[in-house]
Amino acid sequence: MPGPQLPDDVFLGAFANAPARELAPGQVLIAAGAPADEVFNILSGMLMMSRTGSDGRRQVLSFLFRDNFIGLTTADRYYFTVQAVTPALVACIPRADFEARLARVPEAERAFLNMTFRVLEDLLDTIYSLGQRTALERLAVFLVFLRHARRLADGPADDGDPASNEVSLPMTREDIADYVGLQKETVSRSFGQLERRGLIRRLDSHRIRILDLPRLRELAGVVDFAASARLPPR
């Protein structure tokens, strides 16, 4: 039962009666290089933020969910791309309005700063993963993260419900690969290995069930996450 706006999300008030934009899967919300003059808040759906180098290599920087803020940049042009993974609804306001609001409402600015810090800490986790973890571990991290993000966005499901351990993967294997710094074939094989080890079951190619969450978490090394310091104990 999500109550009134959480204190840390005060800045989202800026989107109170902002116009919403509807996005179809794959549709681009922000194209790299476009002038950065709007900011967004996700109302529903999953989006994906990525950067593609001049030689075509692409890194997916993050997957985004409800109440995630988009439009972060110090430059005057976006240097990344944001596109929908599932059908999505996004509230848009001019960047100038948003900044004016931050300047006018100190609590909003403070809340925004806090949010930015949380994002930053999540990025440090990602860096640790990419730098130190193996393919299998990165996949485990990814699944644990996705499950967590979904529960934040959709509200925590009843843990008794077996569906609470189902994770939907609306993105392609290649999207996943570019997120965890692997090739799509390796992602496929690693899912196979997680299945053979009895940690997950592949229901279909876009849906898996976590069979052994504790062992998956252990493999992911969740204990070592900065972000998990923000999770409820146990």
Place this chain on the structure above:
Amino acid sequence: MPGPQLPDDVFLGAFANAPARELAPGQVLIAAGAPADEVFNILSGMLMMSRTGSDGRRQVLSFLFRDNFIGLTTADRYYFTVQAVTPALVACIPRADFEARLARVPEAERAFLNMTFRVLEDLLDTIYSLGQRTALERLAVFLVFLRHARRLADGPADDGDPASNEVSLPMTREDIADYVGLQKETVSRSFGQLERRGLIRRLDSHRIRILDLPRLRELAGVVDFAASARLPPR
């Protein structure tokens, strides 16, 4: 000739007459797990921020220089370690004082937010590197970054001066390895390869000279950096 405090560094004013702490190489400023009740600003020297997983794997998250701020966290305990690489001087103030100042001085908070965003964008560059680039490319990125950071911290040297293309590497090969997500042997070999290709010359194990900056930059793919949008054109 660094003039008066740059606008974006207004928040550093908080350190105006803060006590300084002197650090010897290797000395720990922040130990992971310690209560996060101080924040720091580097006056001189090079520090290093890292995280070590429960299984001993370590990721160096960043190297830090003059005017870099340290103490970033939303939690009440640090989840990373910061230690000196070279002898260093660090200004310290209680976190509460710093936060009080941010709350009191809107421009300081705004400047701090901007700084945080720049850090965040640099982390996105790092993620791209770790996820997509090869060993050799990561080393190239590292060298270009170190040269740049030095010039920011020490003031840009005269470009005619050959010393302007010397880069000192006070950290160990293992520190570098843990920063770029490789093993120390691979770092050694990659330096060898950069030398054989004529891009750098190893003067001694803690000092290299860049012989061909344009080609090194090209290998590093600097064009694809978010951070380079903040650099002077050309």
Place this chain on the structure above:
DNA sequence: CGAAAGGTTGACCAAGATCAAAGTGAGTGG
């Protein structure tokens, strides 16, 4: 001067990438 830590180099190994082929499924047009 000797020990210890850090660095380089070589030989070998393995995780993951690449190349190739075949299976699956959703959407489209007949």
Place this chain on the structure above:
DNA sequence: CCACTCACTTTGATCTTGGTCAACCTTTCG
């Protein structure tokens, strides 16, 4: 409604990059 197509996924075979293990070298420091 069915069949075809095309995109995505999986799996297999092979190759390559970077990791591991080990020896040797260099520098620093006690």
